Amino acid sequence: MSSSSTTTTTTRLLMLKASDGVTFEVEEAVATKLGAINNMVEEEGSEDLICLPNVNGKFLGMVLEWCKKHANNNTNSDKGNDEVNKWWDKEFVMDLDQNTLYHLLMAADYLSGTELVDLLTEKVASMIRGKKVEEIRETFKIKSDFLPGQEEEIRKKNSWAFE
């Protein structure tokens, strides 16, 4: 805590640069909704350009859009706003295609946006809950590494879940 007294009234702006060179100018209060950015700001001050080589402009833009909504509504937190946010979140994830969803999730995870990760993972879960094992392997490109017979044994234990 130093003697800076300017932060209370004026909002500071941060420059974020995505992997494809696209830059975003956002208010500090918005960007610090992301744990990774918050850490950098707290550790080293916030006047500089922050490079994010693992996120491209499209997804960074979407992540920041989410941050903006949630940073604004946090200032006056009452129950009505909670409801509004929930609706907004629902709309936000409603029409995302799989590809966008997974890239967005990776971006949110990389930037430590915990609440956004929760929202996205819940959405992924709702999309895969009824899938078959083979479909899961295909979607996530996972290879079965069970020894012969092992998989059958697991299936047998809970055969009703496969019906």
Next chain:
Amino acid sequence: MENGDQEPPRKRFKTLSTGNIEQERAQFELSMTDFTEILSWLPVESLLRFKSVCKEWCSLIETEYFIQKHMSQVTPISLKDNKFQSIKARSFSILYVSDGLLLEKDFAHQNYRLRNPATHQVIYLPNPCLDGILHRGFEFDFNPSTGEGRLVCECLEMDMSRFLAVDKGLKLLNVGRDRSWKFLRRPMWEGKGQVEVVRAYDVDPMRDGEIHFVRIICSENQLSLDVLSFDVRREYIAINTLPKGVFSDFSKGVFPFWWDNRLAVADIIEEGLHVMVLEKYRNQCRWSWSRNKTVIPLRFLGGNIYQKEELVPLEATKKELWFRYGRDLKVCYDMKIEKITQTIALKTNHALEYRPSLRTLRGMRPEHFKERRRIIKREKMDVDQLQQLLGGL
């Protein structure tokens, strides 16, 4: 942070480290952390199925960390809910719900069982033989370090001469291991001659495998405070008497509550909460009272807003002290800044909730359809027998 003279010139650019994600692979690969998050939102049925996706998923879904994370995120079902009614088994009544497990009793056949309706698993339990004994509810403890589950119930006996229920001790069962319930007799209350329980408090529910019963005892016109403490995991029972003179007056009663997950008793004297904590050190069986009273100043009682008489301590963590205020409020007192920081409505009993979970215990078996059919058959038999009996009359 101070800007000292020695500080190197500031960099103009900052780069968030790329970690070990290779950019090409990052194209479409989610990490195991992402998968943990995704899977934790799924219903039990999907999880049991996805155990056969690969070894990594299978072991993740079986870890205690995942089981607890999943249980904490799941939407609880109220016992009054229609959804819940469909989980109920026909001939069994539910005695207790915990950790996604239902303790059920078939009154006609005196069968007890623990069932996980979400995983379709069940274990039949030995009869606790509570005939002739009153018993006060069941409690379940799951010890995450051993994976063992224990059931406990409190045994009471009716003293017909005084129309009083007298507590005799506890019955305990290590689920999947014990063939019969163990009886642990209550040690004698402190005092000489005729000993009478003046006031009894139940501190609910069990915490980390410990149950405590707080009693104010009268012996030879002297009041004392005894705590019957029970360590479920070590199967150890003891009475801890509060040292004389700590609280001058028991006649108004005391407040038992949880202090940092340990039992404490307190009294509000003028503008301060006086607390004695029942300490227990790790790997030790015995409890002992804290050496000194802790006094928490409650300066807010000085104003005219809060009435001392309406205040009941509920729970203290490192920094926060929660009180029940009046009938339907809960207030949070910050012990560091010595101020009330939150006031919320008191929640109704959430023990009446069922949280579908992956919890499984030693000895649990799949609830086979054959078995279900047998139960239905038996039910039918009972009806037949009843009809015969009625016919005979």
